[in-house]
Amino acid sequence: MTEKLNLVARELAKLGLTAVYPREWRRSVVLEGEVDTWQQYIAAGYAAAGKGYKGVVNAIKVRGLEQSREYLPPAQGGALEGKDYDVVIIGGGVIGCAVARDLTRWDLRVALLEKEDDVAKQTSSRNNGMIHPGIAASSGSKKLAYNIRGNRMYTQAAEELGFELVRCGSVVMLGKSMYQLALPYVRYKALQKGVDGLIPLSRRQVARREPNATSLQRGGIFLPSTGVVAPYKVTVAYAENAVENGAAVHLNTAALGFAMEQGRIIGVRTNQGLIRAGAVVNAAGVWADKIAAYADDHFFTIHGRKGTIAIIDKALGATQKSVLALPRLGVKSYTKGGGLNPTVEGNLLMGPTAIEVSQREDWSTTPEEMEFLFSRHLSLNRQLRPRDTITYFAGVRACTFEEDFIIEPSEHVPNLIHAVGIQSPGLASAPAIAQDVAAMAVEILKTTREVKPNPTFNPERRLTPQLAKLSLEERGEAIKKNPAYGQIVCRCEAISAGEIIDAIHSPVPATSLDAVKRRARAGMGRCQGGFCTPAILEILARETGKAASEINKGRPGSQLLAGETKTGGGTRT
Amino acid sequence: MSGAKWDVAVIGAGPAGLAAAIAANKAGARVCLVERESRPGGILKQCIHDGFGLVRFGQKLSGPEYAWRDIQLAKERGIKLFTDTFLLELEAREEGFVLTLQNSEQAVFQIVTRALVAATGCRERSARQVFIHGQRPAGVYTAGTVQRLINIGGHLPGKNCVILGSGDIGLIMARRLTLEGAKVQGVYEIKAEPSGLTRNIVQCLEDYNIPLHLGATVTKVHGSERVEAVTISQVDENLRALPGTEEYVPCDTLVLSVGLIPENDMLLPLGVQIDPRTGGPAVDQLMATGQAGLYSCGNALHVNDLVDYVSESGEIAGSSAARFSLGKPDRPCHLPVIPQGDIQYVVPQKLDIAAGGQAVLYFRSARTIANASLEISAGGQVLLQKKYKAVRPPEMERIVLDLALLPPGTEELSLNLRG
Ligand SMILES: Cc1cc2nc3c(=O)[nH]c(=O)nc-3n(C[C@H](O)[C@H](O)[C@H](O)COP(=O)(O)OP(=O)(O)OC[C@H]3O[C@@H](n4cnc5c(N)ncnc54)[C@H](O)[C@@H]3O)c2cc1C
Numbered sequence: 003m004t005e006k007l008n009l010v011a012r013e014l015a016k017l018g019l020t021a022v023y024p025r026e027w028r029r030s031v032v033l034e035g036e037v038d039t040w041q042q043y044i045a046a047g048y049a050a051a052g053k054g055y056k057g058v059v060n061a062i063k064v065r066g067l068e069q070s071r072e073y074l075p076p077a078q079g080g081a082l083e084g085k086d087y088d089v090v091i092i093g094g095g096v097i098g099c100a101v102a103r104d105l106t107r108w109d110l111r112v113a114l115l116e117k118e119d120d121v122a123k124q125t126s127s128r129n130n131g132m133i134h135p136g137i138a139a140s141s142g143s144k145k146l147a148y149n150i151r152g153n154r155m156y157t158q159a160a161e162e163l164g165f166e167l168v169r170c171g172s173v174v175m176l177g178k179s180m181y182q183l184a185l186p187y188v189r190y191k192a193l194q195k196g197v198d199g200l201i202p203l204s205r206r207q208v209a210r211r212e213p214n215a216t217s218l219q220r221g222g223i224f225l226p227s228t229g230v231v232a233p234y235k236v237t238v239a240y241a242e243n244a245v246e247n248g249a250a251v252h253l254n255t256a257a258l259g260f261a262m263e264q265g266r267i268i269g270v271r272t273n274q275g276l277i278r279a280g281a282v283v284n285a286a287g288v289w290a291d292k293i294a295a296y297a298d299d300h301f302f303t304i305h306g307r308k309g310t311i312a313i314i315d316k317a318l319g320a321t322q323k324s325v326l327a328l329p330r331l332g333v334k335s336y337t338k339g340g341g342l343n344p345t346v347e348g349n350l351l352m353g354p355t356a357i358e359v360s361q362r363e364d365w366s367t368t369p370e371e372m373e374f375l376f377s378r379h380l381s382l383n384r385q386l387r388p389r390d391t392i393t394y395f396a397g398v399r400a401c402t403f404e405e406d407f408i409i410e411p412s413e414h415v416p417n418l419i420h421a422v423g424i425q426s427p428g429l430a431s432a433p434a435i436a437q438d439v440a441a442m443a444v445e446i447l448k449t450t451r452e453v454k455p456n457p458t459f460n461p462e463r464r465l466t467p468q469l470a471k472l473s474l475e476e477r478g479e480a481i482k483k484n485p486a487y488g489q490i491v492c493r494c495e496a497i498s499a500g501e502i503i504d505a506i507h508s509p510v511p512a513t514s515l516d517a518v519k520r521r522a523r524a525g526m527g528r529c530q531g532g533f534c535t536p537a538i539l540e541i542l543a544r545e546t547g548k549a550a551s552e553i554n555k556g557r558p559g560s561q562l563l564a565g566e567t568k569t570g571g572g573t574r575t
Numbered sequence: 576m577s578g579a580k581w582d583v584a585v586i587g588a589g590p591a592g593l594a595a596a597i598a599a600n601k602a603g604a605r606v607c608l609v610e611r612e613s614r615p616g617g618i619l620k621q622c623i624h625d626g627f628g629l630v631r632f633g634q635k636l637s638g639p640e641y642a643w644r645d646i647q648l649a650k651e652r653g654i655k656l657f658t659d660t661f662l663l664e665l666e667a668r669e670e671g672f673v674l675t676l677q678n679s680e681q682a683v684f685q686i687v688t689r690a691l692v693a694a695t696g697c698r699e700r701s702a703r704q705v706f707i708h709g710q711r712p713a714g715v716y717t718a719g720t721v722q723r724l725i726n727i728g729g730h731l732p733g734k735n736c737v738i739l740g741s742g743d744i745g746l747i748m749a750r751r752l753t754l755e756g757a758k759v760q761g762v763y764e765i766k767a768e769p770s771g772l773t774r775n776i777v778q779c780l781e782d783y784n785i786p787l788h789l790g791a792t793v794t795k796v797h798g799s800e801r802v803e804a805v806t807i808s809q810v811d812e813n814l815r816a817l818p819g820t821e822e823y824v825p826c827d828t829l830v831l832s833v834g835l836i837p838e839n840d841m842l843l844p845l846g847v848q849i850d851p852r853t854g855g856p857a858v859d860q861l862m863a864t865g866q867a868g869l870y871s872c873g874n875a876l877h878v879n880d881l882v883d884y885v886s887e888s889g890e891i892a893g894s895s896a897a898r899f900s901l902g903k904p905d906r907p908c909h910l911p912v913i914p915q916g917d918i919q920y921v922v923p924q925k926l927d928i929a930a931g932g933q934a935v936l937y938f939r940s941a942r943t944i945a946n947a948s949l950e951i952s953a954g955g956q957v958l959l960q961k962k963y964k965a966v967r968p969p970e971m972e973r974i975v976l977d978l979a980l981l982p983p984g985t986e987e988l989s990l991n992l993r994g
């Protein structure tokens with residue numbers, strides 16, 4: 003046994019996990035055997051981390067525990083059989099979409115595969131939308147480097163792609179005992195990490211900046227570089243610009259394996275046929291370890307860490323300008339602590355929580371998580387009450403046991419790149435990650451051919467009118483050009499038929515109710531779609547040439563209707 | 576962008592708004608009606624069951640039939656109707672209210688009016704507001720959405736339904752779904768008493784053998800694509816789910832009938848005072864809000880259970896608005912109306928004694944009481960007494976008070992309901 007492996011074995015023994023057996027495989031450590039509980043599985047994984055291995059592969063079985071269910075699209079057939087691309091990206095989250103867009107800077111045939119019915123369906127639409135300043139990431143980590151770079155790149159990305167970015171800044175408050183001790187240390191750390199523009203604040207200065215901040219605060223720091231975005235809009239924007247520049251986005255398409263030849267990937271097996279690929283990017287979020295295993299490059303294991311977030315009514319949006327947080331001693335930094343943050347739409351978000359889960363695609367919420375949020379974060383802003391919550395949701399972070407991003411070409415498969423383990427601050431880091439991953443892919447392709455820039459690349463996404471952003475004059479002009487903008491469908495958010503039709507015919511078309519929601523915000527207001535669902539349904543059916551009963555809320559199988567009434571069929575409005 | 580001038584503008588062409596517009600027109604005012612949907616009639620368009628109009632017309636009409644009468648009348652009287660027209664901004668200026676509107680034909684335009692009637696109806700409470708947990712599959716609808724899908728779209732939202740909440744629309748949809756061949760597993764109500772009218776419990780549930788479960792609620796929705804089942808739990812007296820009572824009920828649709836909220840968002844920027852008990856503006860018997868020239872009626876004022884009273888409040892609001900606009904209003908002199916005992920709320924919340932005449936008071940009880948008695952008093956004097964065999968929160972009560980009965984120097988009026 004090597005020294006390292008001994009260390010792991012001793013840690014496992016300390017935990018009493020006698021039926022867990024570590025072994026070395028390539029430069030990683032593999033854990034095998036059996037345990038009784040999911041908590042033990044997680045503890046074992048962490049026991050093996052930080053011992054000098056490249057990664058921890060946790061193959062321990064948990065007695066009686068159901069394997070994580072994975073959604074696979076029902077579509078079958080050979081619609082994509084024989085398609086041939088220079089780069090195939092697996093995963094249409096913010097990472098995959100940003101990589102696709104950066105690759106279209108080059109004269110390459112690029113395709114993105116997403117198993118869901120739309121991009122941004124998993125973690126990339128289930129988060130706080132914060133562009134973190136970088137202070138929370140540990141020194142020397144990839145998380146830190148990408149976060150700092152990504153944060154700086156967001157300004158340009160927002161301009162080019164036309165999504166909203168609000169640099170609201172964050173006020174990290176320090177409690178009683180922490181203040182005197184922590185401040186010099188925090189400043190030193192921030193400086194060392196390269197966090198932009200830290201401003202120390204006295205208790206009074208915090209109160210002046212955020213009059214509703216908790217009375218527990220004893221001062222803190224202001225980090226002006228913190229921003230917020232609508233994460234699904236960012237992801238859609240990247241995907242759309244990629245398509246405008248020639249990339250293909252294949253939805254309802256799951257990578258199910260690789261065709262390999264002499265250690266290289268030559269094609270991606272999918273439910274829609276075999277797609278040929280010059281290089282492959284693994285950006286599959288919570289399933290990235292499965293993709294790695296398809297190429298026999300399974301040197302890490304992903305486990306899920308669920309976070310629940312509550313949305314506070316817009317009516318209270320004005321009670322706070324910046325992100326508010328009050329870190330507590332003794333809380334592991336990877337939970338990020340959470341807090342209250344504004345959104346670009348004017349709501350506040352509360353959370354997230356952090357809890358290790360075995361089901362990677364279970365986004366259900368529980369009353370316990372909500373109680374926890376209320377008890378933990380509500381009082382950060384003294385104006386908030388539990389009844390101000392309009393809705394809540396959960397997301398699952400894709401974590402490795404080493405707790406850092408893995409962004410590198412495979413050490414064993416010459417044309418595979420991993421962009422995995424992208425937990426928080428993955429959204430904040432996305433522009434920087436995409437830049438590096440695209441460069442890695444180009445390097446790989448250059449070993450066999452010439453790669454030229456794309457002469458027609460246009461970094462600016464074509465924008466359709468967003469009425470809410472227009473002046474009355476501009477709104478009038480837009481309606482005169484296209485009367486469909488004159489007809490309001492979603493009354494709570496004042497979204498017009500024209501905006502919904504634009505979303506349905508956008509470069510990555512919205513074909514479901516939820517996809518319309520994500521792009522046009524219709525149905526996201528106070529009544530939560532009560533009034534506009536029937537109308538959006540009719541528009542979707544008309545614009546896509548389908549029967550109303552074929553329209554889904556989201557994935558295939560999520561039909562909104564069971565059929566027609568006895569006399570029914572068609573609209574009689 | 577200064578636009579056409581009107582004496583009275585009415586927002587919302589439901590039964591309240593139609594009645595208001597007609598009354599204002601009869602009083603000699605130049606009136607326009609603004610409606611964001613394609614057709615007038617409001618919620619009545621989708622209420623194809625009968626039972627409307629017993630009080631006002633002495634007949635049992637369906638919702639569309641009821642609305643049709645006022646729509647015809649409004650047409651005959653030449654009342655201007657803007658349909659598919661959305662209110663973007665509302666501002667109170669010296670010359671009156673300035674409404675910035677949009678529609679497909681006129682793009683963005685403004686109108687100016689001396690008096691404004693807000694008849695914007697109500698919206699339904701949503702799933703998230705009642706804190707149901709689980710995933711978010713397709714098949715969770717409010718009762719009003721189901722009503723619209725079936726009655727206007729001709730679509731069947733589901734085949735195996737659970738209804739949460741015993742509000743009237745939910746009860747009516749239980750019957751409607753059954754008639755369309757869907758199975759309704761039951762209606763679950765968290766409170767110990769149903770919140771809908773007795774008539775609807777009998778005609779919509781009992782006649783169709785649909786069980787009503789009181790003291791039970793949905794705590795979880797199952798299914799990731801489409802609803803597959805719900806978990807039902809019994810609740811304790813504080814309405815908290817009792818562990819160990821969970822029941823798994825397979826279904827493909829969850830219909831919510833958990834309350835209506837008066838829709839007054841457009842009034843908030845004007846600083847209009849909202850009565851937390853009704854969710855609508857505080858008004859006097861002329862339906863005048865605290866903002867001069869602004870009137871409220873129908874379900875935007877408070878949630879009604881009979882459309883006949885919706886129309887009545889519209890008529891009052893419309894004629895008051897016309898009087899204000901045509902420059903014949905007396906200076907108001909207000910005294911508060913104080914709910915006491917078991918009264919949940921009273922509308923109006925104040926009386927304008929300068930206006931004189933009669934005042935219609937609408938109230939609801941806070942709980943079910945057999946042999947209740949109502950006492951209206953002012954200045955230590957009992958003005959009116961009335962006995963009720965029973966009062967129930969779902970059933971609104973109406974009483975007319977002659978203001979001449981008020982003793983001089985009265986400072987407040989109180990309504991006291993006792994068991
Ligand atoms: C509660 C919570 C709050 C967060 N808050 C923040 C924040 O404020 N700021 C921040 O920077 N980060 C935050 N994060 C982290 C951030 O959301 C993620 O880092 C980021 O979204 C990861 O993007 P991704 O593209 O890697 O993953 P995903 O968005 O999960 O994308 C992966 C995609 O791959 C697809 N896929 C998987 N397997 C296959 C297959 N076999 N074939 C085809 N497609 C496949 C999936 O369907 C999915 O769409 C938060 C995360 C959570 C859970």
Ligand SMILES: Cc1cc2nc3c(=O)[nH]c(=O)nc-3n(C[C@H](O)[C@H](O)[C@H](O)COP(=O)(O)OP(=O)(O)OC[C@H]3O[C@@H](n4cnc5c(N)ncnc54)[C@H](O)[C@@H]3O)c2cc1C
Binds near residue numbers: 615660743747
């Ligand atoms: C979903 C639903 C179903 C119902 N079903 C029944 C039933 O089956 N039986 C029953 O007895 N009662 C039912 N009711 C109660 C019913 O609403 C009343 O009896 C009556 O219709 C209320 O009339 P109203 O004019 O106040 O409101 P509504 O009928 O709601 O009319 C309001 C009108 O104002 C318009 N409007 C609102 N805001 C604006 C704006 N900003 N700009 C322009 N136009 C605007 C709306 O589009 C609507 O046409 C139901 C209520 C709801 C919400």
